[in-house]
């Protein structure tokens with residue numbers, strides 16, 4: 001067996017997380033030595049239980065199959081890199097429970113390029129989604145790598161924005177990189193490897209299980225220099241990631257919200273506890289001492305002049321979506337006039353519909 | 366001795382003639398009935414004999430045979446008591462045979478000889494008129510329904526003895542006075558769009574739906590007034606013509622649902638079956654077929670509130686009737702056809718708790734929101750042209766007096782638009798823009814270059830489905846008709862795009 005095959009085996013034993021493997025590796029020196037470890041000795045390692053020993057022995061008995069799986073990675077377009085190899089993300093090496101190996105499609109974040117995580121609620125508001133998208137886009141335009149979990153809501157929106165901005169984004173998955181979870185984000189899943197990479201510490205075929213997500217969140221925190229929280233409910237999963245990031249000594253920025261918004265309770269709480277207030281991408285650029293790139297101030301707004309009704313409607317809209325009924329009430333336009341103007345504004349990229357018949361200004365217009 | 370009288374029965378919503386023959390001759394005393402009869406018709410034997418006796422006609426022991434023809438149709442219902450009794454009396458010579466010629470008899474007898482009403486009277490009298498009969502003798506309670514059909518005399522009678530007195534000329538009776546002025550009796554109900562403050566965009570969408578008979582879906586949180594608005598759709602549909610009124614009433618008459626003291630349904634129906642309704646109750650059917658809710662809503666509105674709560678299978682059987690505008694139920698004994706010319710109107714919450722996308726109130730997960738939407742049957746959604754969001758209005762908006770547009774004014778707009786469509790489609794088999802399909806859309810909804818460009822741009826940027834394309838054109842055609850415009854213009858198209866149906870793919874991304 002080759003060195004790589006031993007590593008692959010070592011990283012894919014079910015039930016053995018990074019911390020457990022770390023102690024075994026420290027004792028044995030290499031996966032090759034670990035392969036010869038006697039079960040009696042294995043049992044003596046801290047936190048190793050009987051079922052772990054069974055899984056270990058089973059994996060040894062199936063070693064031929066495991067080696068074959070290793071050689072299939074290439075066909076699946078999946079790369080495998082271990083902690084000991086050059087190219088393994090330097091940021092992760094700082095972690096006491098850094099993944100032993102990473103599976104990825106596309107590429108890995110570069111060590112000398114700033115890297116920011118955008119995270120937040122899955123069931124977010126359209127305001128939150130748009131904020132995340134625009135932040136992702138602006139960070140990408142400034143050459144910053146955007147890290148997230150490719151989840152529904154904030155995560156996915158931030159990553160979509162980064163792709164839109166022509167930058168690099170990395171999705172850390174809680175499943176194997178050959179599995180798209182959640183399936184609603186299939187389009188994003190297909191795009192990310194070409195604009196960054198999909199990363200997982202789990203071998204291909206691993207399904208997305210609830211208990212794996214908090215574990216993967218430590219990698220999101222680990223790969224980032226700072227974390228942006230766009231929207232989070234009280235006591236939500238997002239805050240667990242924040243705790244892990246704080247443990248790793250990362251800086252936290254939170255987007256403030258209205259005090260009565262349940263989706264901003266988490267963010268406001270973070271701010272009260274000392275997180276940075278994020279009101280624009282400038283705060284992040286300051287953090288990295290980057291100057292705002294030119295294209296960020298420019299926008300895609302069509303240069304066609306606005307008709308009178310379009311101006312009236314645009315001035316009545318904000319980043320918070322408004323239902324058409326509200327717009328009619330405020331502008332006094334007829335349904336038909338308003339519909340025409342709204343459609344034109346949307347086609348000219350001034351506004352968008354987060355939800356049918358609800359309208360909001362585009363943040364980046 | 367032999368007697369024969371005219372009667373009839375119902376198949377689907379139309380009547381068909383039945384001849385009732387009685388033969389009384391010497392032999393072993395008996396009372397037999399033949400002619401493919403359902404059990405309730407056989408029971409007429411006892412009622413007729415007792416009613417005759419209690420009306421003072423002593424039947425001597427004799428061999429009596431009753432035949433109902435045509436023999437190939439199974440006779441059902443309680444229609445034949447009166448015609449059987451009269452046929453027997455003719456056979457016994459108590460009523461001259463020529464006195465019953467050209468007269469149509471129908472009615473159930475109670476044991477004391479009084480006449481009880483039967484269902485389906487409008488269909489039966491229409492049939493009698495078509496058969497060329499000059500007079501109908503019906504139970505007095507059904508008389509008012511008889512007044513609806515012109516050109517035939519209808520006598521509403523209390524009892525068997527009255528009928529005999531009429532036929533033998535012992536006593537004179539007046540036929541039911543036919544209704545002269547149909548339009549004056551029009552009734553639009555007490556509901557009015559003026560009761561609803563705000564919701565201008567929803568009202569507008571509703572007017573468009575009514576003007577092109579487009580099916581419409583309201584999406585909005587609880588308490589936003591979806592049901593209030595839906596209930597008022599009949600008030601802006603065009604006034605009923607007498608023919609339409611009769612068509613509606615036939616179905617109601619068959620189901621025994623005519624309003625008391627009324628011969629006709631004078632308002633466009635509004636039916637809102639509960640979401641627990643069975644498929645049969647919705648579209649009609651059963652061992653003895655009866656019209657379902659969709660046929661009771663004929664020429665009016667079928668309202669399905671809480672759409673996602675309906676069984677998918679229940680909704681999917683609506684597809685055919687919506688397309689064919691009729692329900693066809695086949696049974697061994699015949700084919701029943703019920704009309705289903707309706708505007709389908711549905712309402713739903715945007716998510717389980719009802720408040721999506723207001724995230725300060727809605728705590729549903731994204732998956733839950735998706736799951737909720739997935740419950741709606743796609744085939745049904747495909748048949749809904751207009752979808753509009755009904756927002757929750759602040760209390761002050763909802764209450765209080767305001768000068769809102771009235772149903773009467775809106776109905777005028779709708780009638781104008783429908784008039785234009787009637788003229789445009791006079792050579793087609795359709796009446797409304799919503800019925801356009803395939804090639805006809807191309808013929809009747811041509812676009813100018815500017816409009817083509819707009820539609821192309823919208824399809825590219827909004828990623829709409831191909832199915833949405835036809836719906837937008839049909840709705841734009843109706844909007845143009847409401848404006849009296851010959852061609853579909855930019856503003857019509859823009860507005861129609863705003864009413865496009867839900868696209869599940871883009872819901873709550």
Ligand SMILES: [Zn+2]
Nearest residue numbers: 716718727729
């Ligand atoms: Zn909800």
